[in-house]
Amino acid sequence: MIFALELPIYDPLFTIADKLPVPDLIVTEWAIILIIGLFAYFSTRKMERVPRGLQNAFEMIVQWTFDFFGQLLGESVAKKWTPLLSTFFLFILVSNYSGLIPGAGTIDGFKAPTSDWNVTATLAIIVFFTVQVAGFREHKLGYFGNFIKPTPLMLPLNLLEEVVRPLSLTLRLFGNVFGEEMIVGMLLMMVPFLIPMPLMALGLLTGAIQAIVFTILSSSYIAGATGEGH
């Protein structure tokens, strides 16, 4: 069984009530949620009509993502799903970058969350259900008519497509972040200083691009489910 996916065996950092193991990356996820939450809280605590500083930055992010998804999804649908998609973007971006901080992966309780199957699979499964819910909300029962278009013969292929999407989302994000980390790690074993730096700089780029790609793909799936053609 060469190609069987082995479930990674975690040595949990600590266990809650002797039953629930908490691995490193969960702790990092908590920290990321806390960081994004605190930033959001402090930037919106004293809202001003003419934004300055943090509030300005956050308004820019919100405005930019809304415009962006508005182009892909159309105004009314974008209004419903932009919060979720922007959250994906921020979370994946910060997760990817957390792997570049020195000590990630070696310090207890600190590991880039997106460099693990389980986290990316979770995100992809959320996208999967979001697409179904969005399509159902927009077209009600007519949504299930999509699966037998153009002919009922296409039903198996259409169903397969729905299932393959979260799989490819998972593998893309996981493979990029994990592969990047492994390559930097191998280079570090060969040359300890300076040489891995260009690769880490490339990591800054791919981290942002992967976050953007994940959200663009999710939004295009939602657009496919809610669009007129379906």
Next chain:
Amino acid sequence: MEGMFAIGAGIAVAVGALGGGIGMGSLGGKAMESIARQPEVADQVRTLLFITLAFIETLTIYGLLIAFMLVGKIG
């Protein structure tokens, strides 16, 4: 047997990178051409370019993942 794993891992990365490299090369070349012809659409082309590059990169990454799995079987 372990030697076969090593050879397989090498082939997985090499073939994956080969196809992806050819695709990325032609994609980048075409993008440059279109930007040179119409500099005003540079921003749109750049966005699409990066997205498409990410798609191609994914296929290469699949090969890399398989290689990691195979290398994990050695020793």
